Amino acid sequence: MRGMVSERDLVAVESFEGFYRRAWHEVHRAVAVGVGNVDLANEAVDEAMVRAYERWGEVSGLENPEGWVYRVAMNWARSWLRRLRHRSNLELPEIGVDDPDVVDPRVMSAVHRLTYRHREVVVARYVLGMSEAEMADALGVPKGTVKSRLHRALEVLKEELV
C-alpha cells in the first residue's frame, strides 16, 4: 500500500494518524453521550474518521477538525437511528441513566429527553468544551443558532431539574 502513496500523501498520512490517535476517544465519548449508545457511537465515529481521512487536505485546514468529526458522526448516527426507529421496536439502552457512578442520573435522563439538536449542542459544550464560535463552525450553523439552541436546551433542563 505504501508503494502507491506519494510523498505528499505520506506527510498527510502521518498528520492524520496523529489526529486520529488524539481525537478518536475524545469525540467518541461525546457522541456516545449524545446518541446514548456506545456501539452506535463506535460506528459513527469510525465512519466520520474515514470521511475525514478522505478529505484530510480540507479537514486538516479547519480550525476545529475534532468538531467536524463530531458533527459528521452525530449526523450519521441520527440518520441511522431514524431508519432504525421506523423499522423495529428496538429500544437502545441509554448511557448513564441507571449507572450509580454517574453524578446525577436525573440530569442524564433529562438530557436524553432533549431534542437531538439540543442534545448536540449541550454535549458539544459540556463534554467537548467547545465555545459558541467553535460549535457554530463545527455544526455548520450561524452563531445565533447555537446561542438560541443552547439557551433553549438549558431552559428545558432547568424546568425539569430545578
Add this chain to the structure above:
Amino acid sequence: MSLDERVRSTLESAADRVQGHPAGIEVIMRRGLRRRHSRRAGWVVAAAVLVVGFVVLAIPLAPRVDLASARTPVEILADRVVTPEEWEAAGAAVIQCLTDQGMDAEFDADKGAFTVYGADPDTRLDECYGAYMGESVQKVWSDQQADPVAEFELYRSVVECTESRTGVDYGDMTQDSLGFVSTEAHRTINRAFNEAPEVYNSCFDDLTLDADSSMGTIVEEVVSDSQGDARYSVGLGPNQELCAQAGYGFHSQSACGGADIEAVVFQGDGVVALAGYAPSPVAGLTLVFNGDLRRPLQLIPIPGREMYAFGAIETVEVDYVEIEVVDGNGDIIQRFFPSIGSANN
C-alpha cells in the same frame, strides 16, 4: 451546585465511563484510500478519453440514477416492499436532490445512513429524504403533495392573488429542475407572507376553499399564536375517502384513502399538530413525543364507518413521534411512526 455545574459534572462522569473500540488507524486509512482511489480512477479514465480523443469509445461510467424512473415514496410504501435496487435508487435520488442544492452527501445503502456536508444539513436532508424515500408507513399522500406541479401552481396562484390585492411585486415564481418550488420561489413566497400575512392567508384560504368545502369535516382544531396557526382536521375528501391533514402557517401535509391506521404530523415554531384515523378494533392510542412525553389521544367515532378520527396540538419541539396502539386489555399491540413535516427552514 448550579445547573451548569450539575450538567457538566454529570455529562463528564458519564463520558468518562464510556469505553470505545476504534476500528484502528490502518482500517480507517485503508477504507479512506480505497474510496479516494476509486474516485481518482474515474477521473483518470475520463481524462484518457479526452486526451485520446475520438478514437477510443467512451468507457461507460456508473450511470446516473434516472430520477424519473425511481419509484416515489407513494409507490414504494403502497406495497411496503422495496427491492435492493429500488432502495439504492431512492438513496441515490436523495443524494442527487441534495447535490442539486449545493450540498455534498453520501449514502450507506447497507446501513441506510446519510452523511451530509454543507449549510443546515438537517433541514436539507429532511426535505430531500421526505421527497424521495418517505419517512413512515404512511401509505398515500395527498395528490397535491405527491405532485410538485400542483403544489407549485397553488403557491403561484396564492402569490399572484396577494400581489393583486396589495399592488406589490414580491418576486418571481420559478420551478427547479424537478418541478418543485425553486429556492428563488421560496424567497418570493416568504416575502409575500412576511410583508402581508393577512392578505396572503386570505388568498390561501380562498384558493383552497373548494378542496376544503368538499370535505365533510369530522374533527378540526386551530390554535393561533403570534407566529402562526397550527391546525389539524380529519374529514372526507372529494371521493368520500378519509383524509387527515396537519399543518402550520401555510404548510401542511395530509394522508388520504387508507383503511389502516394513518397519521400526519406537522410542526413549526415549537408547536406540533397531528391528525389521523384508525380502524375500530383499536381500543386506545397514546401519543409519545421524543420517546418520553406521553399524551392519550381521544378517539372520535366516524359516522357510517368502523373507524375513529383523532387529532392533537401540543407545544413541544419534536425529533420523532410515536403512536402506541393498545387493545382492550391495555396492551401495546402496535407502534406507529408518522413522518414529521416542518415549517422551520
